[in-house]
Amino acid sequence: MPESVSDASVASTGRVRLADANIPLGPLDGRYRAAVADLSDHLSEAALNRNRIHVEIEWFIHLADHQVLPGLSPLTDEQRAGLRAIVTDFGPAEVTELAEIEAVTVHDVKAVEYFIGNRLEGLGLGALKPLVHFACTSEDINNLSYAVGIRDAVQQVWLPAARKAVGAIAAAARAAADTPMLSRTHGQPATPSTLGKELAVFVHRLNRQLARVESQQYLGKINGATGTYAAHTVAAPDADWPEVARTFVEHLGLTFNPLTTQIESHDWQGELYADIARFNTILHGYCVDVWSYISIGYFAQIPVAGATGSSTMPHKVNPIRFENAEANLELSTALLNSLGATLVESRWQRDLTDSTSQRNIGVALGHSALALSNVTKGMGQLQVAAGVLAEDLNTNWEVLGEAIQTVMRAEALNGVPGMDNPYERLKELTRGHRVDAERMREFVGSLGLSEAAEQRLLALTPDTYTGLAARLAHEHADG
Incomplete structure (x- = not known):
């Protein structure tokens, strides 16, 4: 759509153009800004440009200090500090300045090169301007x-x-x-x-x-x-x-x-x-x-x-x-x-x-x-x-069916008679049925288990049938 048509369309609504108010397009820079603002110091466009300046400055210092080219000599501590201050002092005014340079270069990294070069004369390093961005691709x-x-x-x-x-x-x-x-x-x-x-x-x-x-x-x-x-x-x-x-x-x-x-x-x-x-x-x-x-x-x-x-x-x-x-x-x-x-x-x-x-x-x-x-x-x-958790447990006694049929298997292996088909017997008792504490204990008492096994099962309740869960939680709650 041509710009004139678009402007006319907006004007015809009688509404103020919110786009002119620099209002954020996305929620991360709008209603949720406070929760994510710290990321802007590292991953915003301004932070990227500051990091580019940081890399260019450190490369400049590295090349000089390693004397990779004839005539280069290590920088003084004062020169290094002056160069690194370009990074630490990078703020809103410098963001604007860099944007103005990029508007001319139409190249973000080239703008960084010129931004740094413009400051070398003031540091007594004007002769080393060609060392900025030396042998680098963007x-x-x-x-x-x-x-x-x-x-x-x-x-x-x-x-x-x-x-x-x-x-x-x-x-x-x-x-x-x-x-x-x-x-x-x-x-x-x-x-x-x-x-x-x-x-x-x-x-x-x-x-x-x-x-x-x-x-x-x-x-x-x-x-x-x-x-x-x-x-x-x-x-x-x-x-x-x-x-x-x-x-x-x-x-x-x-x-x-x-x-x-x-x-x-x-x-x-x-x-x-x-x-x-x-x-x-x-x-x-x-x-x-x-x-x-x-x-x-x-x-x-x-x-x-x-x-x-x-x-x-x-x-x-x-x-x-x-x-x-x-x-x-x-x-x-x-x-x-x-x-x-x-x-x-x-x-x-x-x-x-x-x-x-x-x-x-x-x-x-x-x-x-x-x-x-x-x-x-x-x-x-x-x-x-x-209380809700306890009530839920107390209305689901059928979950003890696993424990009972597993104990019956162990009893069968120990030679206790009458322990045939434990899974099937518990399935008949519990599947599709609500089983309360009285019915479950009555069933356990009718099985003919050894006294020790019977007492273990009669003492068992849904809220105590948690195995080693508490121990595992205490041991691994921190990962």
Whole structure:
């Protein structure tokens, strides 16, 4: 649609153009900004540019200090400090300045090169201006800048938030380790457990994924336009360029990738996103289970003063924290899986699909971080309804059928007569029937068990038939 037609259409509505008010398009930069703001310091466009400046400055210092070219000498401490201040002082005014340069260059990395070059004269380094971006292709700077930003976002923001959420689940698991609970397999009453043991299962699973994320390597390269150090070796044939590159990448706190095309292969990103996506999926399952426990009354939600549960039904306290988390985990996982699939492929030596995709890493992690915040808050608003759990157990005595038929098998192996067809006999007693305590004990008394076995079964109740659940919960509530 031509611009004039579009403007006329908007004008004809009589409404103010909200687009003119710089209003965020997405919720992460709008209503949920507070929950994800810390990621902006690492994965926003401004943070990417700051990281590009950081990489360019460190490369400049590295080349000078290693004297890779004739006539170069190590920089003074004052010069290094002045160069690094370009990074630490990068703020709103510098963001605007860089944007103005890019508007002319129409190239983001070239704009960074000019931005730095404009400051060298003031540091007494004007003669070294050609050393900025020396022998680099844009991807040399970009891959390292993204690696630094993603590493810091994961280690400083996402992982602490994930540990906090898992810690909240672990605290609930410890508190409910001894609380008996009717299990449900295929949605039907099954062998009892404890509420804490069921929560601890998720703690254990989630912590395994966190250990994988914590051990992730963040790879980087700086080897030129097609990964051959071609320009490097022509300009400075005596330098050991792979060693210069390795020491530089490791100086940035990254793992050196020694063999690439123009781009770093991004395999490490695929690995990382798969692990975080798997963590998301496990946590999504947890949210679904907790939502279901709330729906059957196992958890009561602690009302928040002044908050509205339902706009029309005042008795309700909706489980919005867990529902919000579910949706954001789904969005995050979809984006992470897409990124992981896209980024590990590149046509021949280079294409730009990764450039567009990587700009959404912050969005992918942002939806996960938002979910983590909601899970942590949601866990703080839950209260175990022990009475509901006890009542549920007491109306399902048929779950002891497993215990009785298993004891009958053991008795048969010990030579006790009359223990034939234990499964079938319990099936006849319990399937499709409600069996109360009196009927179950009457049945046990009629079996002719050994005295010890009979007494064990007569003493058994649904709330004591939890095996080692409490012990397992206590042992594994922290992963």
